[in-house]
Amino acid sequence: DTAVSQTPKYLVTQMGNDKSIKCEQNLGHDTMYWYKQDSKKFLKIMFSYNNKELIINETVPNRFSPKSPDKAHLNLHINSLELGDSAVYFCASSLRAGVWDGYTFGSGTRLTVV
């Protein structure tokens, strides 16, 4: 029943490791997003895919790489994790880019790098 689901919900890992976060939506939306929320709750867009095509690619380190195997899935892979990557990462989806019907968010993945 969950509209946008992310896994895992919590991720604790050591510096230098590589990790992935998965996101799936069952709403039939065309567009998906990755956001980073820092400790002050500020939301920063990272990437967006519209029907598997990358349409937003903000200034993030090359260590972050999104992958969208189909329009229902958007994964985030992070190489060589650093302490500053610790944050909550949210996946979201919307009907399609340019249709302003609002976003549906997942419940977030809290990443802690130690």
Next chain:
Amino acid sequence: AQSVTQPDIHITVSEGASLELRCNYSYGATPYLFWYVQSPGQGLQLLLKYFSGDTLVQGIKGFEAEFKRSQSSFNLRKPSVHWSDAAEYFCAVGARSNYQLIWGAGTKLIIKP
């Protein structure tokens, strides 16, 4: 440049009291405006949105917001808050040019018993 300002980092109100959260935006054209709520440990949930038409919009959970073009504002209101309304509230503007939502920094609502 497009921007969204939520002037209050946190607001404390007593349970049962009325609430108004402020949001000001800077955007050249008619904006798409949104309010989202984030409960502790949760994702963001859409409360309401404004595209055009009636400037007073009703949302879920008893919230409403009023668009005032002359003041570039989209303030969120609730006549009587409940303890369960304690959360972080985000205002956002949809930028037509690049498909992005521009987010405010959020306002933390604290409810006093």
